[in-house]
Amino acid sequence: MTHSISDQMLAIGKAAREASRLMARAGSAQKNDALLRIAKAILQSRDALGDANAKDLSAARVAGHDAAFVDRLALSDKAIDAMAEGLQQVAALADPVGEILSMKRRPSGIQVGQMRVPLGVIGIIYESRPNVTIDAAALCIKSGNATILRGGSEAFHSNQFLAALIASSLRDVGLPAHGVQIVATQDRAAVGALITMPQYVDVIVPRGGKSLIERVSKEATVPVIKHLDGICHVYIDAQADIEKAIRVADNAKTQRYAPCNTMETLLVASSIAATVLPRLCTIYQDKGVELRVCPATRQVLEAEGFPPSVLIDATPADWTTEYLAPILSIRLVEGLDEAMAHIAQYGSAHTDAIITENHSSAMRFLREVDSSSVMVNASTRFADGFEYGLGAEIGISTNKLHARGPVGLEGLTSLKYIVFGSGEIRT
Amino acid sequence: MTHSISDQMLAIGKAAREASRLMARAGSAQKNDALLRIAKAILQSRDALGDANAKDLSAARVAGHDAAFVDRLALSDKAIDAMAEGLQQVAALADPVGEILSMKRRPSGIQVGQMRVPLGVIGIIYESRPNVTIDAAALCIKSGNATILRGGSEAFHSNQFLAALIASSLRDVGLPAHGVQIVATQDRAAVGALITMPQYVDVIVPRGGKSLIERVSKEATVPVIKHLDGICHVYIDAQADIEKAIRVADNAKTQRYAPCNTMETLLVASSIAATVLPRLCTIYQDKGVELRVCPATRQVLEAEGFPPSVLIDATPADWTTEYLAPILSIRLVEGLDEAMAHIAQYGSAHTDAIITENHSSAMRFLREVDSSSVMVNASTRFADGFEYGLGAEIGISTNKLHARGPVGLEGLTSLKYIVFGSGEIRT
Numbered sequence: 001m002t003h004s005i006s007d008q009m010l011a012i013g014k015a016a017r018e019a020s021r022l023m024a025r026a027g028s029a030q031k032n033d034a035l036l037r038i039a040k041a042i043l044q045s046r047d048a049l050g051d052a053n054a055k056d057l058s059a060a061r062v063a064g065h066d067a068a069f070v071d072r073l074a075l076s077d078k079a080i081d082a083m084a085e086g087l088q089q090v091a092a093l094a095d096p097v098g099e100i101l102s103m104k105r106r107p108s109g110i111q112v113g114q115m116r117v118p119l120g121v122i123g124i125i126y127e128s129r130p131n132v133t134i135d136a137a138a139l140c141i142k143s144g145n146a147t148i149l150r151g152g153s154e155a156f157h158s159n160q161f162l163a164a165l166i167a168s169s170l171r172d173v174g175l176p177a178h179g180v181q182i183v184a185t186q187d188r189a190a191v192g193a194l195i196t197m198p199q200y201v202d203v204i205v206p207r208g209g210k211s212l213i214e215r216v217s218k219e220a221t222v223p224v225i226k227h228l229d230g231i232c233h234v235y236i237d238a239q240a241d242i243e244k245a246i247r248v249a250d251n252a253k254t255q256r257y258a259p260c261n262t263m264e265t266l267l268v269a270s271s272i273a274a275t276v277l278p279r280l281c282t283i284y285q286d287k288g289v290e291l292r293v294c295p296a297t298r299q300v301l302e303a304e305g306f307p308p309s310v311l312i313d314a315t316p317a318d319w320t321t322e323y324l325a326p327i328l329s330i331r332l333v334e335g336l337d338e339a340m341a342h343i344a345q346y347g348s349a350h351t352d353a354i355i356t357e358n359h360s361s362a363m364r365f366l367r368e369v370d371s372s373s374v375m376v377n378a379s380t381r382f383a384d385g386f387e388y389g390l391g392a393e394i395g396i397s398t399n400k401l402h403a404r405g406p407v408g409l410e411g412l413t414s415l416k417y418i419v420f421g422s423g424e425i426r427t
Numbered sequence: 428m429t430h431s432i433s434d435q436m437l438a439i440g441k442a443a444r445e446a447s448r449l450m451a452r453a454g455s456a457q458k459n460d461a462l463l464r465i466a467k468a469i470l471q472s473r474d475a476l477g478d479a480n481a482k483d484l485s486a487a488r489v490a491g492h493d494a495a496f497v498d499r500l501a502l503s504d505k506a507i508d509a510m511a512e513g514l515q516q517v518a519a520l521a522d523p524v525g526e527i528l529s530m531k532r533r534p535s536g537i538q539v540g541q542m543r544v545p546l547g548v549i550g551i552i553y554e555s556r557p558n559v560t561i562d563a564a565a566l567c568i569k570s571g572n573a574t575i576l577r578g579g580s581e582a583f584h585s586n587q588f589l590a591a592l593i594a595s596s597l598r599d600v601g602l603p604a605h606g607v608q609i610v611a612t613q614d615r616a617a618v619g620a621l622i623t624m625p626q627y628v629d630v631i632v633p634r635g636g637k638s639l640i641e642r643v644s645k646e647a648t649v650p651v652i653k654h655l656d657g658i659c660h661v662y663i664d665a666q667a668d669i670e671k672a673i674r675v676a677d678n679a680k681t682q683r684y685a686p687c688n689t690m691e692t693l694l695v696a697s698s699i700a701a702t703v704l705p706r707l708c709t710i711y712q713d714k715g716v717e718l719r720v721c722p723a724t725r726q727v728l729e730a731e732g733f734p735p736s737v738l739i740d741a742t743p744a745d746w747t748t749e750y751l752a753p754i755l756s757i758r759l760v761e762g763l764d765e766a767m768a769h770i771a772q773y774g775s776a777h778t779d780a781i782i783t784e785n786h787s788s789a790m791r792f793l794r795e796v797d798s799s800s801v802m803v804n805a806s807t808r809f810a811d812g813f814e815y816g817l818g819a820e821i822g823i824s825t826n827k828l829h830a831r832g833p834v835g836l837e838g839l840t841s842l843k844y845i846v847f848g849s850g851e852i853r854t
Contacts, residue, residue, distance in 0.1 A: 421805025
């Protein structure tokens with residue numbers, strides 16, 4: 001007798017909801033013990049894990065997946081070490097659960113404040129990257145949540161192996177084996193079921209390509225902590241320090257091209273363009289960055305002897321494109337207001353930076369640019385849970401509600417109100 | 428030429444999005460000035476407002492609405508005074524916008540923290556209660572948000588009158604008149620459009636009956652701050668102080684029957700039942716509260732001489748019913764674990780209280796009961812923005828993400844990350 005996918009997922013959801021109550025009440029030492037046991041088990045079963053992973057790798061090669069795909073799927077010795085270290089790092093973080101905030105006495109006599117508690121059940125949907133299985137499980141265990149992990153089906157054998165390690169470690173410390181469940185079915189309908197059972201799942205975190213996130217956001221009836229585009233801007237103000245401007249704008253674009261916090265559009269105040277753009281664009285050219293420019297930018301660069309042929313005319317689509325590649329769009333603006341208007345119109349509310357020595361301009365940019373991270377005189381590449389000191393990161397949220405920006409352990413918790421009384425009644 | 432409702436709503440949404448940038452950057456003094464001007468204008472045009480309201484009232488009577496409906500629609504002199512006072516109270520609250528939290532230096536040299544900022548555009552859907560128009564507008568203005576208000580169509584004339592007052596007051600202080608828009612169409616399709624334009628609306632707050640909230644939650648593609656059932660419990664522990672237990676359990680049920688934070692189910696530890704229940708149930712009986720009881724409760728009460736006929740046998744449906752009426756379900760439990768299991772299974776995660784002198788039991792209940800408000804030795808009726816010191820309340824949220832429990836000004840804001848650097852780059 002076979003069960004439908006939907007029934008299977010409902011059973012998983014129900015088990016997760018039940019486990020979530022036990023996970024929520026787990027002590028810090030118990031949770032840390034579980035994390036360290038998983039780390040130990042991974043290191044001790046390195047060979048067997050490698051064998052499981054080898055099955056996935058050979059199937060992926062047969063299926064014709066490209067080298068980058070196979071690379072993400074592979075659990076090299078280094079990747080296995082990194083998983084164990086990640087677990088140890090999360091174990092070393094402070095436990096967010098149970099923190100009590102700002103208990104205040106009210107005129108009625110009651111004392112009111114808030115307590116940080118787990119969200120409950122977290123569903124995580126991700127690609128065929130078995131290391132994400134461990135990263136995600138670690139953060140959910142530490143934050144006292146039950147979790148349902150749905151990794152890409154190409155990582156099936158690796159994930160099943162890891163699932164068994166996690167379950168037995170949870171059991172060893174007296175936590176429910178169902179505290180972390182890894183969806184075994186390779187049927188894609190499992191995702192559709194997972195994101196539409198609000199009775200069992202409190203939040204969905206999709207990690208992966210844009211099409212996955214869009215599909216999940218559109219179809220989910222469970223709230224989604226999502227990351228959409230990262231169309232990040234650096235605005236070089238008229239009163240910028242030129243050396244800082246060049247250092248930051250270079251780093252924001254070229255330190256790595258693929259991350260979501262890499263700059264895609266450079267805005268430059270007209271009055272400083274002739275000073276800063278030729279030097280900066282020479283650097284970009286040397287690094288092989290394609291430049292897509294507005295007419296005014298072209299004029300400035302050609303006046304400084306840039307060959308017209310290396311400059312491409314930007315089209316309106318360039319202002320709304322996340323290249324994730326060595327391509328940069330450049331636009332001159334009158335000043336701060338026009339820069340902020342551009343960001344409001346074309347940006348994706350991810351990460352934007354201003355380079356300026358003017359305090360008032362810096363503070364206006366900080367306050368008025370409505371993005372999850374707003375920076376003064378720093379590279380957009382810093383928008384990251386580790387760089388921000390969260391200790392770990394489940395992803396970056398471009399939501400406005402709940403967690404915004406890099407999401408660490410606190411983003412997997414909520415605050416409930418708590419009241420201490422001594423028999424007070426309302427009159 | 429007529430426009431479709433959908434086009435009309437898109438135009439309203441676009442205007443709100445544009446206004447939201449100006450509302451977000453408004454100064455505290457400017458926002459307070461707007462609120463006080465609206466208050467003054469309401470008091471000065473008391474007669475004309477009364478005339479507009481009279482049109483709504485007479486139409487409502489002709490349409491056959493009941494007395495309670497007409498009462499909620501009516502703007503009596505007292506209601507008009509209360510609206511003006513509400514505006515003055517919100518003006519007196521601290522401005523939540525711009526608050527900077529916990530800026531910390533990181534090893535890279537950057538300084539990272541968070542800034543409280545408005546959500547953007549808030550859509551509020553509510554019944555034919557014109558006073559809510561003012562309450563909601565006040566909170567949104569103060570929190571720097573643009574807002575789209577969609578009140579019940581029976582309050583059309585009152586709301587249009589208030590809309591004009593608000594718009595001119597905003598204009599007087601240099602804020603955009605579109606900062607607060609009141610949907611004029613009486614077409615119900617307006618709601619459907621409002622809740623499905625995430626490009627223009629950041630959050631929807633439905634205020635009203637359960638069917639409205641369920642419809643909005645189901646159909647919205649914009650995040651919803653929602654309030655579902657309030658099935659609130661009081662658990663009288665074996666180690667309760669009897670006097671506190673009786674005082675609180677009486678108040679939690681009988682101070683008012685209709686509010687969402689009124690107790691609907693009383694749980695009593697078996698060992699204390701014979702001591703506490705007869706006295707408490709006599710009070711309930713005297714106040715005309717219908718008692719629906721489990722078999723063990725019946726046994727205890729009958730042994731104490733309660734006539735069997737005044738006790739009704741509880742059915743399973745009683746544990747999941749929000750009576751909002753002088754009806755109470757009562758169940759005996761073994762102790763703390765069974766009480767918490769009952770609340771987890773049948774409760775609505777709204778507000779639950781324990782009465783106990785035992786510290787460990789109190790702390791376990793606080794930590795493990797997963798509700799938006801959890802209390803020790805206090806009446807559930809305290810779950811309220813004013814009682815909690817929020818100064819005002821847009822509603823109570825039973826969501827787990829973002830605002831949970833009573834939602835005040837902070838619930839209408841979000842935290843973005845801010846970074847101060849001096850030219851730092853990522854390596």
